[in-house]
Amino acid sequence: MTTALRSERLRAGLLGAFILAGILALAVTAPPQVTAAGILVIALGVVFRRWLTGPRGLLAVLVLTVMWIPAGRFALVGSSAALPWRLVVLGMLVLLFLSLALDRSARWRPSPFLVPVLAFPTVGLLSVLANLHALGELGQVGAAVLTTVQAFLTVGIFVVARQLCTSSWIADWLCRLLVLAALVVALSVAVEAVTGTNVFLLLDRVLPLQLLADAPVVTRAGTTRALGSANHPIALSVVLAMLLPVAVFLSRYSPWPRSPEARRVLYLGTAVALVLAGLLTGSRTLVVMLVVMAALVFFTHWTLFVRLLLGAAPFGLVAVLLIPGVVLGLVRSFLDPQELIASQYSSPGWRGSGRLADLGPSLVEAQDALVLGTGVGSRIIDGPDTNALILDNQYLSTLLESGLVGLLAMAVMLVLPAVVMVRHTRDARLPSAERHLALALACAFGGYAASAFFFDAFAFQQTFMLFLLLLAVGSWLVTSARARRTPAAADAGQPEEIVGSEPGL
Numbered sequence: 001m002t003t004a005l006r007s008e009r010l011r012a013g014l015l016g017a018f019i020l021a022g023i024l025a026l027a028v029t030a031p032p033q034v035t036a037a038g039i040l041v042i043a044l045g046v047v048f049r050r051w052l053t054g055p056r057g058l059l060a061v062l063v064l065t066v067m068w069i070p071a072g073r074f075a076l077v078g079s080s081a082a083l084p085w086r087l088v089v090l091g092m093l094v095l096l097f098l099s100l101a102l103d104r105s106a107r108w109r110p111s112p113f114l115v116p117v118l119a120f121p122t123v124g125l126l127s128v129l130a131n132l133h134a135l136g137e138l139g140q141v142g143a144a145v146l147t148t149v150q151a152f153l154t155v156g157i158f159v160v161a162r163q164l165c166t167s168s169w170i171a172d173w174l175c176r177l178l179v180l181a182a183l184v185v186a187l188s189v190a191v192e193a194v195t196g197t198n199v200f201l202l203l204d205r206v207l208p209l210q211l212l213a214d215a216p217v218v219t220r221a222g223t224t225r226a227l228g229s230a231n232h233p234i235a236l237s238v239v240l241a242m243l244l245p246v247a248v249f250l251s252r253y254s255p256w257p258r259s260p261e262a263r264r265v266l267y268l269g270t271a272v273a274l275v276l277a278g279l280l281t282g283s284r285t286l287v288v289m290l291v292v293m294a295a296l297v298f299f300t301h302w303t304l305f306v307r308l309l310l311g312a313a314p315f316g317l318v319a320v321l322l323i324p325g326v327v328l329g330l331v332r333s334f335l336d337p338q339e340l341i342a343s344q345y346s347s348p349g350w351r352g353s354g355r356l357a358d359l360g361p362s363l364v365e366a367q368d369a370l371v372l373g374t375g376v377g378s379r380i381i382d383g384p385d386t387n388a389l390i391l392d393n394q395y396l397s398t399l400l401e402s403g404l405v406g407l408l409a410m411a412v413m414l415v416l417p418a419v420v421m422v423r424h425t426r427d428a429r430l431p432s433a434e435r436h437l438a439l440a441l442a443c444a445f446g447g448y449a450a451s452a453f454f455f456d457a458f459a460f461q462q463t464f465m466l467f468l469l470l471l472a473v474g475s476w477l478v479t480s481a482r483a484r485r486t487p488a489a490a491d492a493g494q495p496e497e498i499v500g501s502e503p504g505l
Helices: 003-029 032-047 055-068 084-102 114-130 132-138 141-164 168-195 199-205 233-253 260-280 284-300 302-322 324-335 337-343 355-369 394-425 432-451 461-485 487-491
Strands: 074-076 209-211
Touching (some): 055 084, 055 168, 084 141, 114 132, 132 141, 141 168, 141 461, 168 199, 168 260, 199 209, 233 260, 233 284, 233 461, 260 302, 284 302, 284 324, 284 394, 284 432, 302 324, 394 461
Antiparallel strands (some): 074 209
């Protein structure tokens, strides 16, 4: 029996086991109408099993789960702990490691970012171990362990995506999936703004899911802010902004659509939709991210910055005409710096206090446990046992819970990829497509690193998951470029397929 045939049978057997387990779970726990919908989904999965068990199919399932199912908002019917993203990631990790163990043709793909990504939850685990007694007194040991386990499972998204991302074609496929999924989210935001209906909160009507908690209603100046598939308007704006430079990159270099005109219309139109939907969130963090991205483009490729600025100007006018109240409101909020700063000092010591109002007291509090913090899960921001404020600053939250060691690990994880990508934009040995992909990823990573100063980036898991998916593309880019520069790697069989080996970047 050939290795390929054994691998195929292994995948088919594992898929059959998962299908049988899913049908049994639905039959026991779900209502009849949900069971019928679930079995229909499973049947479609069986029909398209060959595609679904390949890299493109697995990435499609992963991306759509991250982008379209609000993280923490839904669970599988019958089990509140069975969050869809957890099940998908866990299942793919099992498939991955079984394939590596049983299939001789499978091999581990290296990644320059694996250690920084794993370091952050590892430091979180150390902070829990160092504060076990204090966490026990708070009754938070169980919550701390669950948070730590979930952090490692979230990192599994990066591991799975990186192992699946083996060529320029797959890297482009992942980028396209993310951008087009975000286009659907952006269009749903327009529907939400007009009708007040969030289509992503209706998923339990068509999938075997149960709604765990109603979505919050967030307003500003009397206007309800859009949520889309996120759990907060700021988180939604961050997701849309991170994919903006990727959409612009695809408009020039994606192999699909084949027609250059159709490609530009699709992806530049998507970029405009992402910005408009981001504006409907009413988030000032979006503006900060766009400024950071613009600065990165200016200092690395100023002629491209000028072209993008000239091209964006007409669409800025369109935004003012379509949603004048939102755009002008955001502009006014930045025109009066004194009022803006004063708002960040509001209500010190109370829930919903300004970010700057919490900064000083939090830095003083951090000195009590400066090295490893008070332990992941020690800060309770909701419920009857609340003992901490919502800081809206992931760096500050990490400092308090994981100390200086955790803060350093977080900074390396978020900033190092942006620095590496900037270096690749200046590497003349790389093809133009790869340099521009590096620039797009640098903008996404730099914008996300900046946004973490203004919201709890890891609490809103969708944003961190998206960061990890884009980081997988960045890992492929760095590894493939390194392989082509290393004669020994090329002689050993080219560890990564390079640009030009098939339709791709």
